[in-house]
Amino acid sequence: MIDLAAAANPDWAAEAVERLDADALPAGEDARRRLAVLLGSSQAFGDLLASRPQLLEVLDEAEPTAWDAATIRERARTTGRDAGWLLDIQREGLLRVALRDLLGLVDTPQTAEELSDLADGVLGAALDEAVADEAADAAEVAVLAMGKLGGQELNYVSDVDVIFVHRGDTAAAERVARRVMQVAGGHGPGGVCYEVDANLRPEGRNGPLTRTLESYEAYYERWAKTWEFQALLKVRPIAGPPDLGEAFEALVAPRVWPESLGGDAVEEIQAMKRRVERSKPVVRDGERQLKLAPGGLRDIEFAVQLLQLVHGPADPELRARGTLPALSALAHGGYVDDGDANLFDDAYRFLRTVEHRLQLRQLRRTHTIPADDAERQRLARTVGFRDLPVRSAVEAFDRELARVRTGVRRIHQQLFYRPLLATIASWGIDERVADGQLVDGQVAEDRRLDADAVRTRLHALSFDAPGQALRHLEAMLRGSGRTARQLRVVLPAMLEALSDTPDPDAGLAALRSLAESLRDNPRFLRTVRDNPAAARHLARVLGASPRLGEWFGRQPEVLRLFDEPEALARPRTREELHAGAAGLVRRGGGGTSGDALRRYKRREALRAAVRSVTGEADVVTVGQELTWLSEGLLQAALATVLADEDVRLSIIALGRFGAGELSHSSDLDVMFVHEGDTAVAEEAATAVVDLLAQITPEGAAFRIDTGLRPEGRHGPLSRSLDSHLAYYGRWAGDWELLAMTQARPVAGDEALGQAFIDGMRPLVYADPVPTERLVAVRKMKARLESERAGGKAPRPAAQRPRRTPPSRPRSVRSITAQGSGRGGPRTSRDDLKLGPGGLSDVEWTVQLLGLVHGATDPSVRVPGTLPALDALVAAGALTGEEGVWLRSGWTLLSQVRNTLYLVGERETSSLPQSPDRLARLAHAMHYDAIQELTQDVDRARRRIRKVFDRRFFA
Incomplete structure (x- = not known):
């Protein structure tokens, strides 16, 4: 039994x-x-023992021994070459390691070493077999381990990463290398020894399987990328002529450990880290991903390797292959606090133990914690947890795993930042040093050396101007005030967050400015002191949009949103935004100040901007929220200024406002309609504009543009309903009627606003639509593109000039009814709005088709580009594919323009020409590479233009 x-x-x-x-x-x-x-x-192992009962003899050994590489190669030489001969040896070796592990005879790092020795031996035996098969001395081949095998950190089930180097005949060496992979990695009825992966070699799958030293040198000198040198950090010769493997190590050492880590290298490493944290396994499994998710094994390995790469060139003691030996060396050298190193060491051992137990169950490669409670209970017991009266094994396991993950993420930040910040903060303790009074003393010399080290560290953390970053940090940490003390505690986490943003340098500058402007503000201190997650969130926002730092400085109460991430992530509704503005009127007793409305607008717009830069709100959602906010503010302003009940006043939205598609930089295009005393209505309309658009120390709520009204700036600010209908029926230009496709009542007397829309409808959607109107619209679009986008204008048919009133000497403005053509310099064909395939192509196409089909089909009389697109597809005016192309293209280009504004670009009409600025934009839009963004934009514009050419001039 x-x-x-x-x-x-x-x-x-x-x-x-x-x-x-x-x-x-x-x-x-x-x-x-x-x-x-x-x-x-x-x-x-139950399956293994059932199929190979002879392995049960290993259990008779009181302390099973693990085989080293030499033992395995010797057994392979003396064993018959029956089918599966090497797999049998590997499986017994694996059984021995597992028994030693599960019986507690070795710890997890020793287990990983023994698993690596086993793989070394199998690969060595495979090389012996391959050389014997070749039966020639034409070439000598060395096998070099990479990755986990190179670092002697192998799992129970891992790929074994190798590369080959040879001297002599290349064809013979190629045959030997392929035979090694075949013998060690060949599949048989009992499974496979190892999945042998040689893709870390130069040129990957497309490159030769083995190279000479000279060939490697030529490649690494000219073509290799940063990640290839980072991978070589763990390279280790395991089989073949020792001098050949050692020569390869000597060849790559100066490249793995250059005099300094360049900015491009740091950027590539950071980009790799971002890709890991956004990879499919992390997205799919979240925190159950033991290896790649934040707080997992990759956090530990990445932190240790980056510190090695930063400091290893100057300190050879740090050039260890394995994670734990490297961590020990970093602690011994003073680069990492001993306590932090011990905590990180413990966490690494725990996570690797869980990983080993996961893989032991079925000897399958996995890094994912089961979601099922029963499965997790089994895992917990395998790791060593037991059911107790106070808690079950799985409860204890879950708690310990969460604690370790939290610690890993915290220590990950501290390994990068705490020594750096402690050094900077210490400079401020002796003000004589800070003031330069000890310039000829040892302390001053030590500070100079420390500053060099800090700049090196900052450069490794993605700061392009480490000297300037150092000055910002000094300014924030100097002194003994409350703010400085709190920042010393939270800056590690904030710097970690900043280093992974589109613009760490500008974000740090914005943080310093914010800290100085809010030095004694209790809200700022509470945010950075009491809620580390909120502090990190704030840093990410500042690094994505330094512009928002200025907004926070004027509106510090918005910082409380970071304390409530769920509330911040939740979209605002129209009712909420309207109610917030209406509440100001009630509290002000009808005398609401413009400053109160301006503060409310800034607060809600800032909230929308934060959600935009963090990816919690897309461009459509932001456009809706800004639109609803604007409606609420106009209604509140009108309620404040309009006390005469004998006047009915309605505000009509046009352009992007009417479309419900406002951006962060949009004006509000409006016009006023009234019934009753014209003088009173004019005065009220003027007061509304002044109340919201006036610039005060509190800023302006919105730029309100009334230039789309009849006769433009030369006409009255408000007209009666009959006056409006008379003007549009007799004098309006074709472009003015086109603009009315976006008209929508947004504030004031609802019945009057609807009467205006009803009265305009037969004028805008004439049945049949006049041919000359369509020709005029097409001609205007062609002229606009030719004059403002530098494009070759399409050739529309000729049209008969239409009479316009002489009292309106204004240029055609906002022809697209979306704010186009406001003046300014000529733009190029790259213009995201006016150039070929730009936003205006979508908007003109949609509006023109609305005119054509709206006369007979009321369903397409819809303000807004996207709603109108859906209506046109449903009506058959556009195909489903055309609708998708226009929608996705319009959304992408709108998102680009919004993001350009938020990242602080002055010019939002085209993609930046500077590679650095373009990279910041791509990062802010969550692209891994510039090329991915530009390809998406180019594809979107080609598709938009294709639909435009097909439909606009049909």
């Missing part, structure tokens, strides 16, 4: 024992206990 009490999962052990030959079971009690321990942790 087998005592199953020793098994972590007795049901696994019991099932496996039933399949074993009873006569082959170990006789000794200790051996049977060892069997229960093994089978209770791994179903795969």
Whole structure:
């Protein structure tokens, strides 16, 4: 009988024992206990022992020994070459390692070393076999381990990364290398020894499998990328002529450890880190991803490797291959605090133990914690947790895993930043040093050396101007005030967040400015002191949009939103935004000040901007929220200024406002309609504009543009309903009627506003639509593109001039009814709005088709580009594919323009020409590379133009 009490999962052990030959079971009690321990942790070893009962003899060893590489190669030489001969050796070696691990004879790092020795031996045996098969001395081949194998950190189930180097005949060496991969990685009925991966070689799958030293030198000198040198940090010769492997190490060492880590290298490493954290396994599995998710193994490995790469060129002691040896060297050298190093060491051991136990179950490669409670309970018991009266094994496991993850993320930040900040902060303790009074003393010399080290560290953390970043940090940390003390605590987390943003340098400058302007503000201190997550969120926002730092300085109460991430992520509704503005009127007793409305607008617009830069709100959602906010403000302003009940006044939105598609930089295009005393209405309309558009120390709520009204700036600000209808029926230009496709009442007397829309409808959507109107619209679009976008204008048909009133000497403005053509310099064909395939192509196409089909189909009389697109597709005026192309293109280009504004670009009409600025834009839009963004933009514009050419001039 087998005592199953020793098994972590007795049901696994019991099932496996039933399949074993009873006569082959170990006789000794200790051996049977060892069997229960093994089978209770791994179903795969139950299968292995059932198929290879001779391996049960290993359990008779009181302390099973692990085989080193030399032992494995010797056994391989003396074993017959039957099918699966090397796999049998590998499986027994794996069984020995697993027993030692599960019985507690070795710890997890030692287990990883023994697993690596096993793989070394198998690859060495495969090389022996390959050389014997070649039966020639034409070439010598060395096998070099990379990745986890190189670092002697192999899992139970891992790819083994290798590269080959040779001297002599290349064709013969190629045959040897391929045979090594075939023997060590060939599949058989019992499985496979290892998945052998040689893709870390130069040119990957497309490159030769093996190269000479001279060929490697030529490639690394001219073509290699940063990640290739980072991968070589763990390279280790494991088989073949020792001098050849050592020569390869000597060749690559100066490239792995250059005199300094360049800015491009740092950017590539940071980009790799971002890709890892946004990879499919992390997106799919979230925190259950043990390896790649924040707080996982990759955080530890990335932190240690980057510190090695930064400081290793000057300190050879740091050039260790394995994570834990490197971490120990960093601590010994003073680069990492001893306590932090110990915590990181413990976390790494725990996470690797969980990873090993996950893989032991079925000997399958996995890094994902089960979602199912029962499965996680089994894992917890395998790791060593037990059910207790106060909590179950899985509860204890979940709690410990969460604690370790939190610690890993915190220490990850501290490894980068705490030594750096402690050094800077210490300079401010002795003001004589800070003031330069000890210029000839040892302290001043130490500070100079420290400053060099800090700048090196900052450069490695993606700061392009480390000297300026150092000055910002000094300014924030100097002194003993409350703000400086709090910043010393939270800056590690904030700097970590900043280093992974589009513009860390500008973000740090914005943080300094904000800290100085809000030095004694309790809200700022509470945010950075009491809520580390909020502090990190603020840093990410500042690094994505330094412009928002200025807004926070004027509106510090918005910082409280970072304390409530769920509330910040939730979209605003129209009712909420209207109610907020209306509440100001009620509290002000009808005398609401413009400053109160301006503050409300800034607060809500800032909230929308924060959600935009963090990716919590897309351009459509932001446009809706800004539109609803504007409606509420206009309604509140009108309620404040209009006390005469004898006057009915309605505000009509046009352009992007009417479309419900405002951007962060949009004006509000409006016109006023009234019934009653014209003088009173004019005065009220003027007061509304002044109340919201006037610039005061509180800023302006919105730029309000009334230039689309009849006769433009030369006409009255408000007209009666009859006056409007008379003007549009007799004098309006074709472009003015086109603009009315976006008209929508947004504030004031609802019945009057609807009467205006109803009265305009037969004028805008004439049945049939006059041919000359369509020709005029097409001609205007062609002229606009030719004059303002530098494009070759399409050739529209000739049109008969239309009479316009002489009292209106104004240029055609906002022809697209979306704010186009406001003046300014000529733009190029690259203009995202006016150039070929730009936003105006979408908007003109949609509006023209609305005129054409709206006369007979009321369903397409819809303000707004996207709603109108949907209506036109439903009506059959556009195909489904055309609708998708226009929608996705319009959304992307609008998002680009919004993001350009938020990242602080002065020019938002085209993509930046500077590679650095273009890279910041791509990062802010969550692209991994510039090319991905530009390709998406180019594709969108081609598709838009294709639909435009097909539909606009049809």
